[in-house]
Amino acid sequence: MIYGWTNTILHIDLTSGKISKTSSKPYIREFLGGRGVNVKLLYELTKPGQNPLDPQSPIILGWGPLVGSGIIGGNQTEITFRTYPNGLYGTANFGGQLGPEMKFAGYDHVIITGRASKPTYIYIENDNIELRDASGLWGKDTFETPDLIKEEIGDPDIKVLCIGPAGEKLVAFASIEHNYRAAAGHGAGAIMGSKNLKAIAVRGTKGIKVYDAEKILQINEELVNRGKEVGEKKLKEVEEEIERRREGKETNWIVKRKLGASIGNLNGFSEAGLSWDDIEKTNPIVFKEEQKGAQGFYPCYACPSIWRWLDCPWMVKVPGDGVMVLGCMSWYVYRMYTSDMKTLLEADMLMSRYGLDHQSIMGTISWLMQIYDKGIISAKDTDGIPMEKGSREAILTTIHKIANREGFGNILADGALAFAQKLGKEAEYYLIHKKGLLQSVSYDYRxxxxxxxxxxxxxxxxxxxxxxxxxxxxxxxxxxxxxxxxxxxxxxxxxxxxxxxxxxxxxxxxxxxxxxxxxxxxxxxxxxxxxxxxxxxxxxxxxxxxxxxxxxxxxxxxxxxxxxxxxxxxxxxxxxxxxxxxxxxxxxxxxxxxxxxxxxxxxxxxxxxxxxxxxxxxxxxxxxxxxxxxxxxxxxxxxxxxxxxxxxxxxxxxxxxxxxxxxxxxxxxxxxxxx
Ligand code: SF4
CATH class of the missing domain: 1.10.599.10 (Aldehyde Ferredoxin Oxidoreductase Protein, subunit A, domain 3)
Structure with a gap:
């Protein structure tokens, strides 16, 4: 008898339509699951030097033994692949609800290879696996796509991951999105797009057998009790923070940002043209006060989230465009050189809808603004759009152009490094990247x-x-x-x-x-x-x-x-x-x-x-x-x-x-x- 795991790896070849299953048992004792088994499978299934967009280059999804077990926080989906465009190791994850559903359908891992002849989505309902026509979904964004799939199948409880238009167009910054969460970095969405794979939808009703349910309940109780203690401490901190604001004192939010030393993405505080008042606008207390309505927590499966109520996924209303789940907004302010929250929320929403990695896009726009400011580029390099620091037009238009591969966005869509190399050495010097990847520029870590x-x-x-x-x-x-x-x-x-x-x-x-x-x-x-x-x-x-x-x-x-x-x-x-x-x-x-x-x-x-x-x-x-x-x-x-x-x-x-x-x-x- 096997508990916690499902003992099944599902293989789907999109070229031939062949679907098969193998046992996960040979892997789980040595690598447990998720990222562990994924890398072992990646090692076995890839050939040295394979192009990330080669149809046989796999995308591997994995769920560890705690996913769906009922243990608090056991909900992570790990997606492993060859990074696009640099070809090195890529793995990214998200929480939400899809992972447990996949386990309940009976799978520890899903390996997808090949390329479908037309836009396709995979529908998994327990043992029933279908490759469905996604022609009508192609071009739809990551908010519309899950709704359309649920409607087509007639089941609102289906869990969906999908790519947006950016993934379809093989944009290097494309993400895979699920329920306002993203496996964002390293071009995961482009790999799916290269396979003509729009989405994976799953319905699992088999449940999962756990070895010691009593023990799991006991662990959960301990976690909740400890969580409550921490929650009380955090509430006290919030009250103190509110008090500090009332008294006009410097808030802890600002003190922490000062330690972050990340103002202006390597250009220093003064050059960024920002003030601490701008940064204070991203203090969750202030932000939540101002973004009234549609606020609340949006926890993942099996997570009461009581210990992180201040900064875990929480929902806000984006003016004119529905509801959005957000994390920390201070990064946006630093990098976009503006505290205009309307613009930043719109940018956030746009990136999610297109299926773009927020960190990489912000890093790219920030870099463009810096080199424009230094006179290294002019509006001529960016289709007549002046990349002025904090400019609403520059921010929103660049996102649209990258996602749709229009004009200068077409080169940027192959990675900011590709654009930097076209512009020349000076522009390249200012790009903060690691082998073309731009994810970790949130802190100036000098x-x-x-x-x-x-x-x-x-x-x-x-x-x-x-x-x-x-x-x-x-x-x-x-x-x-x-x-x-x-x-x-x-x-x-x-x-x-x-x-x-x-x-x-x-x-x-x-x-x-x-x-x-x-x-x-x-x-x-x-x-x-x-x-x-x-x-x-x-x-x-x-x-x-x-x-x-x-x-x-x-x-x-x-x-x-x-x-x-x-x-x-x-x-x-x-x-x-x-x-x-x-x-x-x-x-x-x-x-x-x-x-x-x-x-x-x-x-x-x-x-x-x-x-x-x-x-x-x-x-x-x-x-x-x-x-x-x-x-x-x-x-x-x-x-x-x-x-x-x-x-x-x-x-x-x-x-x-x-x-x-x-x-x-x-x-x-x-x-x-x-x-
Ligand atoms: S709600 Fe937050 S803490 Fe809970 S599982 Fe999701 S990301 Fe983790």
Whole structure:
């Protein structure tokens, strides 16, 4: 008897229409599920150097053993593929309701290959799989598409993921959307579009057998109780924040943004032309006051979301265009150089409807505004539209043009790097990207060494989830020094020492202990991604203990998996799987042409330019220290210190001898014996 998993991988070839099923059993003990099994399947199913848009290049969906188990937060869908356009490793996820439904229909993973001869959507109703004509859906946006599918099938409870017009047109920033959530980065939507696949709709009624329902209820009760405690603490913080505003004092929202040091996307606060009052408009308290109506929480499956009521998915009304689910709006203000909320909400809505990754698009527009401001481009380069900072016309028109591949948007749609290369070296210098990917520019991390390291070494190239940037001790330390509160500073230092072995890890500009910090946060995220658990549930409840993946949190993850599956997994075993998965991801990238240490870079500007103003004026990153830090990180992972490539010893330790052999045949395996 198998519990927690469904023991089924569904294979769909869109070229031939062939549908088959295999067992997931050979994979789950070693890789658990979600991102873990996905990367193993990707390794097996892809050939080195394959084009991401090659019909045989797969898109793999996976749901870990906690998805649909009833455990709070067990709802994540992981989508793994070859990134477009750079061809390296891509994986992205979302919560919502689709994952549990897919498990209830009977599937741990779905592998899609081939290219349909006409627009198609896949309809899965338990064992019944249909490839349906999506010609009438082609061109529809990501809000219309699910409604039309539900109407066609006559079942409002169907769960749908889909692409918008941007994915259909193979835009490099295209996302896959589900119920206001997105698997956004790395061109996932373009891969679906290249397969003529508009959507996947699912209805599952079989349920899922769990091993120990009592234990699951008990775990949930503990989570809720802890969540309530944290919720009360947060409510108190909100009351204090309201009070601070009433008294005209600086709010905590602003203090945290000052620590973020991210004003103006590398151009500094003053050059951005913004004031702290502009940033304060994105304070959830202010924002919610102003965006009256249609507000509320919009939690995912099996999530009371009580611990994150301030900043988890919540709904607002977009003027004239319905309802939208939002996260943090301060990023928009920094990057678009405006606090005109009407424009920013419209932009947000447009990107979601078209199926575009918000982070990448904002990074692109922000860059265009900077190089326009510096006189590197003129309106002639952008179809007569002046890319003035904060311009409503520039923001909205660029989004339309990218999504529809019109004019200059057609080149941008192949990636901002393609456009930068056309414009020349100076324009390219100002583009903040990692191998053409623009996701992680939310923080200016010249004072956040952990963010620099995690961006450099992340197996996904660049992602908003590489690192939080603002960890609890860091925020406490900054607040403690800002408000002259020695007790808070002491507590920050104590936490940093306890979790990362050095007090210096509390100060974001220090390099000591950062390898531990990055490794623990990556492994915590991986634990979520391979089990199917939402990391925000844990971050909400366990805060710092989750970020630093402390024994208590590892133990809880392991207990949850054991309760759902009946497989007695220890905390150490779970942690070992995390390390194994990231090592296989790294090896896959190396096989595909990633050069290890040489490619573990961050954008030049972050190393060469100093912060022009703000509380951290004059700071920048140190290249030599960053290289030393990379060595320490590689050593922790068991990768070769010189090249940053997994060693044979490490690969064999994880039963990945075949992978070591492959790398050796390609002449890519490091010669050293010891990591
Ligand atoms: S914490 Fe937020 S993102 Fe996570 S499952 Fe709950 S509602 Fe969804």
């Amino acid at each position: 004072v956040h060494v952990n963010r620099a390291l995690s961006t450099a070494v992340d197996t996904r190239g660049d992602t908003i989830r590489s690192s939080s940037g603002l960890f609890t001790p860091t925020v406490m330390y900054f607040k403690g020094t800002h408000y002259n509160n020695p007790e808070l500073v002491r507590e920050a230092l104590r936490l940093a020492k306890e979790a990362y072995g050095t007090e210096k890890a509390a100060t974001p500009w220090e390099y000591e202990g950062v390898e531990n910090l990055v490794r623990m946060y990556q492994d915590f995220c991986l634990a979520g991604d391979i089990t199917g658990e939402c990391i925000f549930v844990f971050r909400g409840i366990y805060e710092f203990k989750a970020d630093s993946f402390q024994p208590e949190v590892r133990e809880l993850f392991a207990n949850m998996v054991s309760a759902a599956t009946g497989v007695n997994i220890t905390a150490d075993e779970l942690w070992r799987i995390c390390n194994k998965v990231i090592t296989l991801e790294r090896a896959w990238n190396i096989r595909e042409g990633h050069k290890g240490r040489e490619d573990d870079t961050i954008p030049r500007r972050l190393l060469e330019e100093r912060l022009p103003d703000g509380p951290f004026k004059g700071y920048t990153l140190n290249k030599e220290k960053l290289e030393e830090l990379k060595s320490r990180y590689y050593a922790l992972r068991g990768w070769d210190i010189e090249t940053g490539i997994p060693t044979r010893e490490t690969l064999e330790k994880y039963n990945l001898k075949d992978v070591a052999d492959d790398l050796e045949k390609l002449g890519k395996l490091p010669k050293t014996k010891e990591a």
